[in-house]
Amino acid sequence: MLISFMPLNENQMPWMGGERWDMDGVVEPLYLYDSYLRECEAEVQSVEDGRYVVLDRTIFHPEGGGQPWDTGEIIRGGEEFKVLYVGIFSGRISHEVDRGGLEVGDSIRCHLDWDRRYKLMRMHTALHILWAALVKSIERLKILSSQIALEHGRLDVRADRAELIGKLSEIEEAANRIVREDRRVIARILEREEAERLLLSYGENPSQLPSGERVRMVEVVDWDVAACLGTHVRRTGEVGRIKILKRASKGRNIDRIYFTTLDNYT
Ligand SMILES: [Zn+2]
Known part of the structure; x- marks a missing residue:
């Protein structure tokens, strides 16, 4: 081969x-x-x-x-x-x-083991989509860490708790709109200057780029761009419905949000 x-x-x-x-x-x-x-x-x-x-x-x-x-x-x-x-x-x-x-x-x-990998690709892409939905919905929200597993993913965020709770269903809906629109997800290795230009075109600060002359950038077209070395699906429609499972308080205005992907919309 x-x-x-x-x-x-x-x-x-x-x-x-x-x-x-x-x-x-x-x-x-x-x-x-x-x-x-x-x-x-x-x-x-x-x-x-x-x-x-x-x-x-x-x-x-x-x-x-x-x-x-x-x-x-x-x-x-x-x-x-x-x-x-x-x-x-x-x-x-x-x-x-x-x-x-x-x-x-x-x-x-x-x-x-393709079933395992594809599940992780869907979950990982859901993470990018939900991450951007959170950041776009709450002005002063900061994402502290993120992780995915086979059955769910999680995001730790610092934000005003009342505002976060009030907006969670709207954030989930914004993420699912991106899934329904079946947008392209483009992963490519770019020269540093190109990666900086790409970040700027999304209104992002290029200083967040990891060091190195070439950077792998993952773009959910017209929604989000990030430096990432993980595996992702090619189109957001492959992710399936994104469901926020629960929110747990982890500290003063620090919350953990658990989510998963569902195979269909029923
Ligand atoms: Zn990624």
């Missing part, structure tokens, strides 16, 4: 949240270019303790940036090694498999 991807020339990619990811030209994270890639061929670059495998390229998203890791299989010939966990260790994407046997130089095939 021939896979086309854009090689990264930079030694480092900015990682959402301030961490830095040392690419070093070794691991090509193909999901940065195409989140819909379910399979790829790759070569084993190193194996630690028999079960921790680094490849020359991967479709497996590691745990990080508020997004859980992908699972699936690494296949060598007719042999299958289950991928249990994927993380970044010493700047490398490392795949933990269920047993030993893989060796340096092996030609293998990566296969994603």
Whole structure:
């Protein structure tokens, strides 16, 4: 199978949240270019303790940036090694498999657990949409942190609590309007100057960009733009209905908002 991807020339990619990811030209994270890639061929670059495998390229998203890791299989010939966990260790994407046997130089095939990944892509895109809906609806609201899991996501915000409670259903409706409009979601790696121009065009402050000469920007067209290294769907219609599950007080004017995505509008 021939896979086309854009090689990264930079030694480092900015990682959402301030961490830095040392690419070093070794691991090509193909999901940065195409989140819909379910399979790829790759070569084993190193194996630690028999079960921790680094490849020359991967479709497996590691745990990080508020997004859980992908699972699936690494296949060598007719042999299958289950991928249990994927993380970044010493700047490398490392795949933990269920047993030993893989060796340096092996030609293998990566296969994603697509149901899990696609659910995470929908949840992650919902996070971007809801984030912008919150910021647009409440003037002095600040988002403190965010995280997604398979069944729900959460946003921690600082805002006037009474105003937040009063506007939650309107915020949910604004997010679902963006879903219904089936807007394009564009993820691309831009030169820093282009990324700054894009942020300015959305009225955002370019000083929020992570460091690095190239930045991956994710744009929900005419709604939101952010620097992000996660996986997203191509159109907002794929997200499904966004539902705010609950709000919990976490401190003085700090609230946690839980949300999920539903498969249909019923
Ligand atoms: Zn994202």
